[in-house]
Amino acid sequence: MKRIVRVSQFVGNTFGIWVILFAVLAFIMPGGFTWITPYIKLLLGIIMFGMGMTLSLSDFKRVLKAPGKIFIIVLAQYTIMPLLALGLAVLFRLPPEIAVGVILVGCTPGGTSSNVMTFLAKGNTALSVTATAVSTVLAPILTPALTLLLASAWLPVSFMELFISIVQIVLVPIALGLAVRVMLGGRVESYIPVLPLVSVIGIVGVVAAVVANNTEAIVQSGLLIFGVVMLHNVLGYIIGFGLAKALRFDLADQKAASIEVGMQNSGLAAALAAAHFSLLSAVPAALFSVWHNISGSVVATWMSKFNEKDEQTTPAENKTVRA
Numbered sequence: 001m002k003r004i005v006r007v008s009q010f011v012g013n014t015f016g017i018w019v020i021l022f023a024v025l026a027f028i029m030p031g032g033f034t035w036i037t038p039y040i041k042l043l044l045g046i047i048m049f050g051m052g053m054t055l056s057l058s059d060f061k062r063v064l065k066a067p068g069k070i071f072i073i074v075l076a077q078y079t080i081m082p083l084l085a086l087g088l089a090v091l092f093r094l095p096p097e098i099a100v101g102v103i104l105v106g107c108t109p110g111g112t113s114s115n116v117m118t119f120l121a122k123g124n125t126a127l128s129v130t131a132t133a134v135s136t137v138l139a140p141i142l143t144p145a146l147t148l149l150l151a152s153a154w155l156p157v158s159f160m161e162l163f164i165s166i167v168q169i170v171l172v173p174i175a176l177g178l179a180v181r182v183m184l185g186g187r188v189e190s191y192i193p194v195l196p197l198v199s200v201i202g203i204v205g206v207v208a209a210v211v212a213n214n215t216e217a218i219v220q221s222g223l224l225i226f227g228v229v230m231l232h233n234v235l236g237y238i239i240g241f242g243l244a245k246a247l248r249f250d251l252a253d254q255k256a257a258s259i260e261v262g263m264q265n266s267g268l269a270a271a272l273a274a275a276h277f278s279l280l281s282a283v284p285a286a287l288f289s290v291w292h293n294i295s296g297s298v299v300a301t302w303m304s305k306f307n308e309k310d311e312q313t314t315p316a317e318n319k320t321v322r323a
Contacts, residue, residue, distance in 0.1 A: 016293030052177020123255030
């Protein structure tokens with residue numbers, strides 16, 4: 001078991017490398033990864049179940065301790081990123097399927113990668129975890145509603161179909177994972193360190209499947225899509241940080257807000273795009289998954305050098321959300 005935990009920690013710490021590696025392999029040898037396609041939704045469900053097991057009731061109780069900051073971050077997540085996606089789709093005159101994919105990425109909640117990057121940036125990890133949890137719980141309503149509002153000009157969007165998919169992929173697995181942890185308590189604690197390995201395998205599988213099924217599209221318009229994805233992500237960091245600074249968040253909370261806004265649950269976006277639009281629509285999400293792990297690592301490393309009064313944030317100290 002200890003060996004598996006060590007492997008899980010190593011894989012989790014090098015998550016971005018594995019995403020990039022298998023995206024490249026899927027591009028070079030697509031035939032070896034297309035078989036994963038039918039299992040995309042299942043993989044996301046397993047990841048969300050694991051996320052549920054890492055949560056605790058105290059994560060949601062923290063909402064009561066800092067409701068204003070969490071509300072602002074979640075609101076920013078569901079306004080800044082969708083509107084940026086819409087603006088970029090219009091500005092670059094993206095083809096309908098690509099435009100919908102970019103907008104869908106913008107309308108998804110934060111992903112667990114943001115929590116890791118916030119910790120590496122010496123930001124307020126507890127605030128990031130709680131904001132991710134809240135935005136994820138709200139996703140079944142907000143993601144379909146925003147996608148319908150912003151993307152229906154390009155392709156038909158069914159609110160109810162997206163709602164049902166997100167409940168199946170996100171809400172039910174998270175609720176089950178949380179229930180298992182609550183009911184079994186300490187008996188599941190020893191398995192939690194293994195979950196990063198499961199998450200990495202799931203996300204890598206989703207990204208590889210999408211890339212493998214769209215090699216021609218990536219060759220034809222990959223640079224344009226990648227450029228849009230980069231702008232979307234980086235502008236999210238900048239605007240999220242600027243908003244938190246303008247609202248006088250302390251530095252650790254500014255870091256959390258910036259990373260939480262800029263990083264999306266691209267795996268969920270890929271699964272929804274593949275299920276409800278086309279595999280081509282999932283390409284922006286796959287490229288976002290590759291890129292935001294690169295940019296997130298760079299941003300986290302840079303942010304970690306800046307601290308108020310040389311404050312050293314540790315996991316234990318991060319357990320309390322600053323009011």
